[in-house]
Amino acid sequence: MKFRLHLTFLLFSVFITMARSQTGLNLDVVKSYPFPNELTAAATGSRIAWAFNEQGQRNIYVAEGPDFSARRLTNYVQDDGQELSSVALSPDGKWVIYVRGGDHGSNWGDELPVNPTFSPTPPKVQIWAVPFSGGEPKALGEGEEPVISPKSDKVAFAKGGQIYTAPIDGSASPVMLFSARGTNGSPVWSPDGSRLAFQSNRVDHSFIGVFTDAKTPISWIDPQYKRDSSPRWSPDGKKLVFVRANGLGGKPDSILVRKHIPWSIVTAEVSTGQAKTLWTAPKTLSGSVPNTHGGTNLHWAADRIVFLSYQDGWPHLYSLTEQGGKPLLLTPGNFMCEHIQLSADGKSLVFAANAGTDPLDIDRRHVVKVSVSQADMKVMTPGAGLEWFPVLTGDGQTLAFVSATAQRPPLPCVMPANGGTIKLLATDRLPANYPAADLVTPKQVVFKSSDGVTVHCQLFEKAGGSAKKPAIIYVHGGPPRQMLLGWNYSDYYANAYAMNQYLASRGFVVLSVNYRLGIGYGYEFHNAKNGGSNGASEYLDIKAAGEWLAKQSQIDPKRIGIYGGSYGGFLTALALGRDSKLFAVGVDIHGVHDRTVERARSLVLPDQYERAPDADRALEVAWKSSPVAYVNTWKSPVLFIHGDDDRNVRFSQSTDLVRRLEELGVPMETMVIVDDTHHFMMHANQVKVNKAIAAFFEKKL
Template identity: 40%
Template structure:
């Protein structure tokens, strides 16, 4: 059984040891052990200097893993195995804003394919992102790197996947499926499927004879099955629903997929708890396309499909069972189904949520916030394993660390990412940490340990948060205090580093604030994840009434009862959805919030969601919906806004309309409110340039120092 840490060391001791190690695996990732001395103040840039690592992926052979490393904006792919030193197989050396994603292995474990660059697909913007203003044709492209470090550009596209024999690579370009020869770099990629719709989710069959994919067609989608030998295309059990996440049977003769009701819009999914027609699992003959329903969810709780964090939502196991996620109990859990038998079996019972699910066909490994003996684990993640025959899941890791992103290696061992209060996520195999080095100036050893707190919202709903106090704070010290709201809103901040880069950096900034003498309360408000469907789909939240404001009120009441809080010096900050809540707090409660920093927040839901657009639903009252959304927005109360604010956004934002910041800034200035702003030309929502994150956070820190400390 894999253990989380050495038996003779506590998790905190071990992370301190890692932070002091001095290795020389790569320039820029070297740590230098220094004699013990009084900790020196650190900067925002220091706090953000730790490398961010994720996308840990196991090779089908050679017992190797690959992962993504972002070292202050310099992004590369790394590989390692138990018998070889971790090393980069790509060699990019600039903070150029070109991201790396979709890391996937060749069947022989000798090559890694990935997408480099952020393209326009899935965005209203017609061009690829280029925040560094590179004077070249920037586009998302597929690349292949060998374990030895040779890199080849395959061509424009994204989402690569190797053929079963490893000789070809398939990828997507402008909604079409392309193929390229892996070994012959002189041969140009070619389109291989002629079909209507937009193709996604490429899935080669185990025998290599076919390729399944999703064909999106607006108000419905199909599962396409392309046969290479005859160049024929068949659709699996086509209907009027949204079909997605195809998975092959082990013998390549059948294909299973999820079908959802066709009329559910993205806006509806934000608030619905159930649907009239529950989602289902269907199985089709891969050759003929004929299919039937294998199972459908019950009406009521769980009738609305909610995905898990996994490469595929359906797992076809070696014993013939299909494992899938379901919220039947109000919590996201794993179930197994033997087609033809009655009813699925619950594999992961309890009040917690599963995510990061992987399988080798025999066992399932996942992370969750299940509580066993430590109540704080509801705000952590640990690894668990289960099989379709075992009655109870088995814990793999535990303690004060955080584990996620498991990867099942070809020899059966488990690799994963581990983080703590003091250090970011690092990859490890068993107990061996693959990359133990951090930047020499990263001040993680000085980070404070947050406490889990639970306070009532003004309507009584329990709200979780993380409470940070400076290490030298004395009882009765009245400290300037900052309330942090995460984005999403489908997110959960943890008692330590977050596995998402955006929130790992917000955690680092909160730790910087604490080092500067601030108290910080990070709020896991309603509509976030980790606490079940009822909490996530909270009634009347966001554009449907803004009930998260009740959590803001509860946070203020809780803070006013804390002996270390100077109630005259409370600030708020957050990005995206957290920017919305920051603006809502300032608009409605300027008497409680002295200042705020709002990054790319939503300020008018009716404008953001285009709620005035006509609909063909005769029962939909467009004007009423827009009025409710506007009333739930900061713009509705802008006349009461008195507190100074710093607004920041990139003007190539593809998640939140840039006009949100334009309109709010104009309205506030018209009312005489003090507004500072920082705009990043050609930057997207989740900034692609590390230097822009550093600049934005430096400005935030300076702003709070001036407004809450009068400096």
């Protein structure tokens, strides 16, 4: 009897193991990871704060040295789609401020409320303050772009194109500081908190203004026929430095030809407004205005002016004296710098970079530290992990950042500022049943496209399985993004990483493609010839990825699918239209489908006599770069998914393509996410989308 029971139990255990290996991971559990962002530090002391998204419940967490025990400050317990952004600590560390609501990753309308729960009373986009020691959050007013005074007593913010202030403790209603023409924003306090610099955007030009008080007229700093931006104060508060680019206008130029976009760094005496050009970018393509995270990343450090430039082919940090001269390259090497932060004492910078001694580091992120006055950069977190969003505490003793591996989801952590042991924070927020050990380690894949461009990918594949497996291409959005050999620092792409892991657990081989126009591989890759509306050359990389998969011995070449969101949706649709024989099925999530929409009239019928010499040709190329141009050769089944409050890609892009394919009888399924945005702000909506993607692939492949 005991033998029979033991044998029955053994067989049952084998059955459960086999069933688990066949069914893969549980998607709800895979999506249960917390996601930290908005990591920040006070200008004094050892206090840090961040936002945590725990299955749609977004809250502010804080920690303080020396133990850095994580503590939750707010109590938002609903999955209601209300993001937390612009998290900041007051210089004295006593207050945390944040913006709740909106969708600040949008191309337009980021300040508008998001209401995916269909509440009859729509939410507001508000600035809040909460004591670091604990207590009820206090609403300071509706607005965005909040910045705290150096005195830690009040907050300036933008609302409706004007600048307001409010006491940080919420003791009084906000007041408008001034009324000025244009859209006024990007406020920056002077070091003593007595004045406020800001940018006044006036469409074809913009000015830098300085507000002092209600009795003193606004000072306009060297107003020109230019677009001035990014004002930064000198440590003594006597000068400003800012970025100057050309104003709009001039003779219409060729659209299809790549051209230099000039910019310069200008300093000015605040008292007189007298300005001088400190440095002008090289007149080369790579010398153009940088378009990676933070743009020029301008800072006035303790005794140097620091900025980022692509001039040597990589987005690197440089510094200048306030007298100008030749910039000092702080970060030589073939890697990019992003998420750049200046230390409180102004003497050093910390940033994330795909740098290190391991050849695989080109597809990772590590924390790097460098002085502002010498090229002494040091990779602080070498190894096989991934680290980003670094900040130095105000006392200069601790380096805080977010850390992940290929298996463990991102968590905030700290280490001594000069290096040492890393301590993970808030580990109790990761669910006890999270299947980190069951996630595969993606493998780096490198190949060349048909025109010779080198393309990096990540391959997700579970050991074992059938002799001929179905495969899926994943195409990221952006396009200036880079998928990594582990979790991503963007919540949108962390979701994609989790989804690729889930699909791999279900027996699919997944290849995530870092196609040209993406970041991480230098200027020419990021700003590729004939890309986007000028020819969609990036599609060559997607096709090459499909062909690479088809040649692998373990892949069934007749069962290759493709999916992606945003720009990834565009390339998915292009693949299904151009190459249905290669891509058997696809899922297009809020993709762009007609690249002539909203630009045709400005090209061929501009509001002026002149037009670009290649306007007709540019319009034709844009059409041939669009999925709608290939509907007649589209045969593969497709699932369309789109939120109808999308503020990055208009919902009409999907409505139009669906109608075209319906008329041709192309097999399709559709899903509309009502009143949610491009980023699926509700956790439940994102899980719903993920389950639909997986179900569609399992049914079709």
